Amino acid sequence: MTFAAGDKVRIISCEDDPRAVGRAGRIVDEVPPGPLTGGRWTVAAIGLLIGPVLCHGHELQRR
Secondary structure, three states: OOOOOOOEEEEOOOOOOHHHOOOEEEEOOOOOOOHHHOOOEEEEOOEOOEOOEEEOHHHEEEO
């Protein structure tokens, strides 16, 4: 799935940080993810105690 910077998403699963599951955040990446992130999108603004996480497209749901 393709996203754009600023898109609001719900995290339905997350290998990077299971605490993020069920929370909402926004996509940070301005371009599709590449090899540096392992093809995962950066999601931020999840919560006060959870920093940005990396999630595969199938782990995210557009809000």
